[in-house]
Amino acid sequence: MAPKVFAYSDSESVANSVGKYVVDLQNKALKGSSSFKIALSGGSLGKVLKKALIDNKDIGSNVQWEKWEVYFSDERLVPLNHPDSNYGLFNEMVLSNLPSGVARPKVHTINESLLTGKDGQVEGSDVTKDKEIAKEYEKSLPEGHKFDLILLGCGPDGHTCSLFPEHKLLHERSELISYISDSPKPPPRRITFTFPVLENSTAIAFVAEGAGKAPVLAQIFKDSTSKLPSKLVNEISSGTQISWFVDDNAVKGVDVGTSKY
Numbered sequence: 001m002a003p004k005v006f007a008y009s010d011s012e013s014v015a016n017s018v019g020k021y022v023v024d025l026q027n028k029a030l031k032g033s034s035s036f037k038i039a040l041s042g043g044s045l046g047k048v049l050k051k052a053l054i055d056n057k058d059i060g061s062n063v064q065w066e067k068w069e070v071y072f073s074d075e076r077l078v079p080l081n082h083p084d085s086n087y088g089l090f091n092e093m094v095l096s097n098l099p100s101g102v103a104r105p106k107v108h109t110i111n112e113s114l115l116t117g118k119d120g121q122v123e124g125s126d127v128t129k130d131k132e133i134a135k136e137y138e139k140s141l142p143e144g145h146k147f148d149l150i151l152l153g154c155g156p157d158g159h160t161c162s163l164f165p166e167h168k169l170l171h172e173r174s175e176l177i178s179y180i181s182d183s184p185k186p187p188p189r190r191i192t193f194t195f196p197v198l199e200n201s202t203a204i205a206f207v208a209e210g211a212g213k214a215p216v217l218a219q220i221f222k223d224s225t226s227k228l229p230s231k232l233v234n235e236i237s238s239g240t241q242i243s244w245f246v247d248d249n250a251v252k253g254v255d256v257g258t259s260k261y
């Protein structure tokens, strides 16, 4: 299945479409299951989720939060209240803005008590704890490591989750969650979903906005030789439905067929 690209002129329309899409997938999943299993990313996605699920009251009122099981497609090995934490971002943008009286989703975070070093951040070169954190997170994954939806970002270098260009983790097939201690983007120590988890998801949606993303989107969609991580996700052939929600600037000059969700 070729990836679908949904493009809009402004950020608000991108966010609203992402919100509608998430609610549609939630409703579909809840027809056959008691929970909606979704994985989120960090970075610019935080603001999009706030606009889509909190600021847009129509969409927000259709979110069945109490049935959501939330995971993170990657997490930085810092305390959960650290500005670099992907959970921390979701908490700041979404959880802390849920109206009182609205039930909270079940959120699966890293085991913070395993973090060591100053201010709880992992320090030094001993990766024993990083491995343990990854292993524990792997054990918390849904049955069959099957997600209904994984929402991803795409860095200007083409990375997604904490899977970076030319990194050995792109070839990881036995671990579902791996640690990385040499992330080129700070902070260096993280855990991340690997390809077997991405390939098993019912749907994956990228969100990418701004002119800064246009060069990498050109590589992903137009360079058949590119091995960028986000391009490798686009090429998943296991039946996962892949979508991109972008603004016009992110695909400016990129000859890719777009439509509206």
Ligand SMILES: O=C1O[C@H](COP(=O)(O)O)[C@@H](O)[C@H](O)[C@H]1O
Pocket (backbone or CB within 6 Å): 040, 041, 042, 043, 044, 045, 074, 075, 086, 152, 153, 154, 155, 156, 159, 160, 161, 162, 185
């Ligand atoms: O480091 C990370 O970056 C990617 C991309 O972020 P963006 O701000 O360019 O959208 C993000 O998806 C990932 O979760 C995060 O850890």
